[in-house]
Amino acid sequence: MPSPLPEDASLIRDETGTQRLIGYVADVSDPAYGRCYLDVGPQHLNRHGALHGGIAVTMLDNASGLAGSLTVDSTGRAPFLTVSMNTQFIGSGNPGRVTATARVTGGGRSIIFIDAELVHEDGTVIARSTGVFKRVPQEKLT
Amino acid sequence: MPSPLPEDASLIRDETGTQRLIGYVADVSDPAYGRCYLDVGPQHLNRHGALHGGIAVTMLDNASGLAGSLTVDSTGRAPFLTVSMNTQFIGSGNPGRVTATARVTGGGRSIIFIDAELVHEDGTVIARSTGVFKRVPQEKLT
Amino acid sequence: MPSPLPEDASLIRDETGTQRLIGYVADVSDPAYGRCYLDVGPQHLNRHGALHGGIAVTMLDNASGLAGSLTVDSTGRAPFLTVSMNTQFIGSGNPGRVTATARVTGGGRSIIFIDAELVHEDGTVIARSTGVFKRVPQEKLT
Amino acid sequence: MPSPLPEDASLIRDETGTQRLIGYVADVSDPAYGRCYLDVGPQHLNRHGALHGGIAVTMLDNASGLAGSLTVDSTGRAPFLTVSMNTQFIGSGNPGRVTATARVTGGGRSIIFIDAELVHEDGTVIARSTGVFKRVPQEKLT
Numbered sequence: 257m258p259s260p261l262p263e264d265a266s267l268i269r270d271e272t273g274t275q276r277l278i279g280y281v282a283d284v285s286d287p288a289y290g291r292c293y294l295d296v297g298p299q300h301l302n303r304h305g306a307l308h309g310g311i312a313v314t315m316l317d318n319a320s321g322l323a324g325s326l327t328v329d330s331t332g333r334a335p336f337l338t339v340s341m342n343t344q345f346i347g348s349g350n351p352g353r354v355t356a357t358a359r360v361t362g363g364g365r366s367i368i369f370i371d372a373e374l375v376h377e378d379g380t381v382i383a384r385s386t387g388v389f390k391r392v393p394q395e396k397l398t
Numbered sequence: 399m400p401s402p403l404p405e406d407a408s409l410i411r412d413e414t415g416t417q418r419l420i421g422y423v424a425d426v427s428d429p430a431y432g433r434c435y436l437d438v439g440p441q442h443l444n445r446h447g448a449l450h451g452g453i454a455v456t457m458l459d460n461a462s463g464l465a466g467s468l469t470v471d472s473t474g475r476a477p478f479l480t481v482s483m484n485t486q487f488i489g490s491g492n493p494g495r496v497t498a499t500a501r502v503t504g505g506g507r508s509i510i511f512i513d514a515e516l517v518h519e520d521g522t523v524i525a526r527s528t529g530v531f532k533r534v535p536q537e538k539l540t
Numbered sequence: 541m542p543s544p545l546p547e548d549a550s551l552i553r554d555e556t557g558t559q560r561l562i563g564y565v566a567d568v569s570d571p572a573y574g575r576c577y578l579d580v581g582p583q584h585l586n587r588h589g590a591l592h593g594g595i596a597v598t599m600l601d602n603a604s605g606l607a608g609s610l611t612v613d614s615t616g617r618a619p620f621l622t623v624s625m626n627t628q629f630i631g632s633g634n635p636g637r638v639t640a641t642a643r644v645t646g647g648g649r650s651i652i653f654i655d656a657e658l659v660h661e662d663g664t665v666i667a668r669s670t671g672v673f674k675r676v677p678q679e680k681l682t
Numbered sequence: 683m684p685s686p687l688p689e690d691a692s693l694i695r696d697e698t699g700t701q702r703l704i705g706y707v708a709d710v711s712d713p714a715y716g717r718c719y720l721d722v723g724p725q726h727l728n729r730h731g732a733l734h735g736g737i738a739v740t741m742l743d744n745a746s747g748l749a750g751s752l753t754v755d756s757t758g759r760a761p762f763l764t765v766s767m768n769t770q771f772i773g774s775g776n777p778g779r780v781t782a783t784a785r786v787t788g789g790g791r792s793i794i795f796i797d798a799e800l801v802h803e804d805g806t807v808i809a810r811s812t813g814v815f816k817r818v819p820q821e822k823l824t
Contacts, residue, residue: 314452
């Protein structure tokens with residue numbers, strides 16, 4: 257079983273209902289990458305006893321949104337919406353810690369492209385995604 | 399709040415860890431469509447107070463896998479793997495019941511194409527997906 | 541061999557270098573659908589003697605852009621950019637006339653979602669696409 | 683204008699109708715990467731005077747298929763079919779030489795995942811793709 261993640265100001269926990277439900281931890285310590293960690297347990301498995309594809313996509317989507325937010329400021333909380341996302345399921349994910357890492361690969365003021373990869377601590381690449389994300393305009397936030 | 403779904407032999411509940419965690423119900427009553435229902439609550443919401451994209455994809459992926467299984471037999475349990483999946487996030491999902499409906503659109507013996515759509519009970523189309531799925535070969539199951 | 545398309549004010553021919561090279565015809569007669577026709581000949585075939593995937597995507601992309609333009613006005617010339625596009629190659633395309641038909645499925649002021657389908661005159665569905673398109677802002681055009 | 687490509691046994695020219703029509707050159711000199719070159723001229727441009735998205739996808743698809751073939755043998759002619767392909771249009775392509783480079787990122791015996799990138803000689807990334815490809819079974823070739 258993976259050792260617990262440290263208490264750290266750059267780790268975001270329990271921010272949303274989905275985050276509490278699934279139990280992943282967001283990491284905004286590196287402005288170049290959005291990252292999320294999950295300790296995969298029985299509650300994350302599919303019929304095949306492997307990490308459920310939907311949970312995998314949740315991790316990729318979250319890491320991608322963080323990568324977008326980190327282009328605005330270091331809090332990782334500037335809101336971005338997922339416009340579309342394409343995921344390839346490369347390998348099977350076993351119980352243990354998995355990490356989703358995302359980075360911006362292009363785009364302009366409103367639309368950005370973000371890639372992400374979900375990797376098991378044993379080195380297996382579980383899934384990779386490419387997505388189109390949109391910054392939520394400021395006027396919509398007030 | 400939506401009324402509870404009936405007890406019914408064609409509804410699959412609590413089959414996997416992920417299904418118990420998220421709480422969706424699978425419906426295999428119609429061989430032409432894979433379907434899943436979810437009563438969206440606070441535990442399914444994102445930063446914007448809307449249905450989390452990862453939960454939306456989980457629903458689309460499940461309904462799609464069911465649609466694949468239903469091409470094999472009416473139990474909806476023949477295993478299919480998601481090879482890749484592309485999702486478009488069309489509208490925002492509020493609390494209430496959402497339904498994912500999937501159907502096979504093409505393919506052959508091993509690879510099939512499946513479309514799915516996630517719709518809120520108020521009629522809003524939340525997300526749509528197109529995916530490539532692969533039947534798990536029998537020899538891998540024994 | 542298909543009979544020639546009629547001379548018609550709603551058919552756009554030879555507008556761009558690529559259109560002249562590949563030889564497709566755009567049809568803006570129905571505001572609800574962008575359409576393109578191509579009479580597939582030897583110059584459009586791949587190694588397998590079937591319609592080249594790149595030509596198929598060119599058709600889908602063009603029809604999709606037209607569908608976007610037709611949301612602005614009936615000329616079909618308001619410019620849209622393709623942000624991303626996902627294509628599934630469903631069936632093999634033989635020589636003969638193929639038609640790409642596209643329609644808008646969602647979106648807002650700047651970003652729209654467009655589906656397209658490429659069908660052979662013998663009824664075979666060759667490919668289907670879902671794309672994210674962006675209206676070119678007016679200030680960029682002057 | 684780019685200088686002509688050398689005569690070289692590892693360059694494939696004019697193999698198919700589409701290759702002759704569009705004029706790209708395939709390069710199988712490096713077994714780790716499928717590559718295609720195109721000198722973009724007026725016949726490859728869209729309404730905006732930039733490389734047409736369909737031509738961009740044709741290049742990405744060809745390079746990807748080559749990368750697949752090169753996993754079988756060094757001729758680059760073992761046939762692969764495109765199952766699905768997702769493309770992101772990152773930047774605008776001007777006249778000049780563009781290169782599509784593809785590499786296999788995962789997969790098994792029959793299904794493989796291939797990424798590709800199309801880059802202008804001025805360094806601009808024009809488009810990137812991720813695709814699912816399928817090896818054409820031997821029994822279908824005889």
